[in-house]
């Protein structure tokens with residue numbers, strides 16, 4: 104049985120004090136509970152990456168970065184590279200989130216370069232893909248998402264592909280203006296993602312308005328190996344609740 108991945112990106116939230124408090128609480132619970140069958144991960148803003156990685160060291164919770172440049176170093180003002188985030192404690196790098204594609208000009212090509220950079224430095228690429236509302240409305244979700252994954256993994260060998268985690272996050276489901284997907288909205292995409300990439304990548308996750316009310320039913324969608332959560336996991340109790348749901352889910356059924 105695969106493990107269930109449950110993670111949260113804090114996006115552009117949390118001061119050092121807030122990050123510390125969350126991470127300390129999570130570390131305490133990790134030592135107490137362990138979350139059998141579940142791999143938790145936390146993706147803080149770059150300002151608190153080092154702090155959170157230090158606090159969670161040895162807890163079993165993976166820590167990641169929200170973005171990293173494809174070059175290792177150089178004159179790229181305002182950017183951080185994969186070696187820099189690894190040095191700060193990241194073991195995973197989020198790449199291609201729709202907010203970065205929409206607001207910061209991320210393209211399939213920059214996403215591909217960043218996936219390669221993450222792999223080059225031993226990081227897990229957390230590749231985010233998802234279709235906009237108009238594509239969903241005309242029934243084009245599956246083709247759109249498969250093309251994004253294909254583009255991001257172009258040129259990778261089988262061993263490299265096996266380290267990639269894909270997070271399917273429909274753009275229309277993300278954030279405070281998003282609406283939670285129903286299982287039937289996304290099951291077709293997961294069916295095809297699994298058929299094309301399921302045995303090639305490490306895991307397929309779902310993200311977009313996940314909360315404690317819909318986490319269990321989302322984990323029941325075939326081929327969903329975990330959840331990538333924003334707002335509902337920005338408080339420690341919120342994240343712990345979803346972790347507990349994933350543990351219960353894993354205890355009752357294996358993910359495919």
Ligand code: 13P
Nearest residue numbers: 277278311312332333334
């Ligand atoms: P929300 O859960 O806040 O919709 O955000 C999801 C997300 O963007 C995770 O990457």
